Every structure is written in C-alpha cells, then in structure tokens.
Amino acid sequence: MTGVRPPAFAGAVLSLVAVLLASAPTAAGVRVALTPGSPRVGDVSLVVVQGIPDGATVEGAVAGRALVFFPYAGGAAALAGVDFETRPGRYRWKIAVVNGADPPVIRTGRLTVRARRFPVERLTLPEGMVELDAETTRRADAEEARLKTLYATVTGERLWRGRFTAPVASPKPPSGFGARRIINGRARSPHGGLDYAADRGTPVVAANAGRVVLVGDFFFPGRLVVIDHGLGVHTAYFHLDGVTVAEQDLVDQGQPIGEVGSTGRATGPHLHFSASIGSARIDPAALLRLSARD
Numbered sequence: 001m002t003g004v005r006p007p008a009f010a011g012a013v014l015s016l017v018a019v020l021l022a023s024a025p026t027a028a029g030v031r032v033a034l035t036p037g038s039p040r041v042g043d044v045s046l047v048v049v050q051g052i053p054d055g056a057t058v059e060g061a062v063a064g065r066a067l068v069f070f071p072y073a074g075g076a077a078a079l080a081g082v083d084f085e086t087r088p089g090r091y092r093w094k095i096a097v098v099n100g101a102d103p104p105v106i107r108t109g110r111l112t113v114r115a116r117r118f119p120v121e122r123l124t125l126p127e128g129m130v131e132l133d134a135e136t137t138r139r140a141d142a143e144e145a146r147l148k149t150l151y152a153t154v155t156g157e158r159l160w161r162g163r164f165t166a167p168v169a170s171p172k173p174p175s176g177f178g179a180r181r182i183i184n185g186r187a188r189s190p191h192g193g194l195d196y197a198a199d200r201g202t203p204v205v206a207a208n209a210g211r212v213v214l215v216g217d218f219f220f221p222g223r224l225v226v227i228d229h230g231l232g233v234h235t236a237y238f239h240l241d242g243v244t245v246a247e248q249d250l251v252d253q254g255q256p257i258g259e260v261g262s263t264g265r266a267t268g269p270h271l272h273f274s275a276s277i278g279s280a281r282i283d284p285a286a287l288l289r290l291s292a293r294d
C-alpha cells in the first residue's frame, strides 16, 4: 500500500453514511400485527411489534388504553383487552418505538371492535341476596371497589407464560360470560365471568403462573382468590368452598388454589372465573384462546 490516507472528514462522512445505512432500514422495518385484528367486545388481541432497533423501547395504546410491552419472539408484545361493555366501532391504535435521542418511529392504525350477542339469564334468588340493606350495600360496594383497584394495578414483572388453561375440570362447557341478568324480575349488572359447573370440592387451579394478591370472603363472590399474572393481567376465582393458598404466594400454572363451592351469591356449587387486563374486563375464554408462543 502507498502511504496515502483519505482526509479525515471523508472518513467522518463515510461513517455517517454507514450509520444511516445501518439504522434507516431498521426503523423503517418496524412492523405491528394485532391478532385478532377485529376483536369482539370482551376479546383480547395480541399486539406483536417486530423490527425494533437494539436498545429501543416500545410503548403504545389501543382505544385509549395503554399497552404494557414485554420481550417476545425477538421483538415485543402486549395484550390489548377490549372491555366487554365497550361500544362496538372503530378505534385507533398507536405504537411508538423510542430509541434514545432519535425521533420515535410511530405506527398507527384502526381496529374494529365487533359486537357480540350476550345471553339473557333470568334468575330467582333469595330476596336477602338481591335487596340489600344499607350496611350490606356499603360492604358490597367497598368490596367491588377493592377488586377494581386491584385489577387496575399493573405490576412490572411478567409472571405468566405460554397458554392460560381452564381453572377446573368441568363436565360441560362454561357459560354465562356477559349475560344480561334479570334477577327476581329486575335487570342487574351484566355477568363479568365465566361459570364452570362442578361438584363441591372439585380442585380449582391457577390458570397461569402468578402471585396470589387477594384471599377473601366477600358478600357476592364468597370465598375468593385473585391472582396477579403481572403486567396488568389478573384472574379471579369466586364462590370457593376452601382456599389452599395465602396472599403473596407465588403459584405455578395448574397449581391447586382451592375447591369449588357455593359461598357468596351462588345458586349452587360452581366456579365463577373472571379475567381482566388493566381495567378491561375480558372474556376468560378469550384469554384461554390466546396464541402467545412463549
């Protein structure tokens, strides 16, 4: 080689070009997929973001609800829950890939939330379980508020993995999610869980790994367990006969947490199983159908 060297500025220009070549296709390569892309009310969409530059973070929202992303399949993913009382229609989603001082890469789109026909259930219950005195009303309201606060709590560590599984072995398919309930002839709030018929004493198991954040004996839910699966995902198990876990216990998927009973407002032994993502109350069946691979 001769001793001729390019001027220093040429080297700087060359390395700038190299940086542009390295980063431009990466930023342009950010891809977002929502599955399902047109969920029904009560469904869960898996939001997968691929082509994220090294060191970048992902944030976003669907229909105004913030998403909580976790590393997934070489990119990032989040669960978007569609509350079962959402009005069907078109909603915006927005994803931002934030990489240091660079301008964020923004992707936006719309998703259609489809309507769903819910059953109407007519129930007859003892008046004492329907027409509450003032003190019992206060108690039931306080318990409901406590559950709402718990479900809205987003803990930062993802504890769930892979598929969510049914919490109990039942002789028939679960039913009743979203049912418009008419109790003793009067319309009441819709039913936010899935009811599994099972005999008293049938083991109830955790639908996925998580932390037990509430064990209680509430007026309507009866004996109950709430599990925090991390990143805003909670499942709840009502009307239990007995509970075999304590608050703060870490549980594995399939680990027994109690037995089926009929405590609280129940017409007979069954498991009431509910699920939420952030404050969105979702169909537990949608969580069980979720196609997360890891």
Ligand SMILES: [Zn+2]
Pocket (backbone or CB within 6 Å): 176, 191, 193, 194, 195, 271, 272, 273
């Ligand atoms: Zn129920």
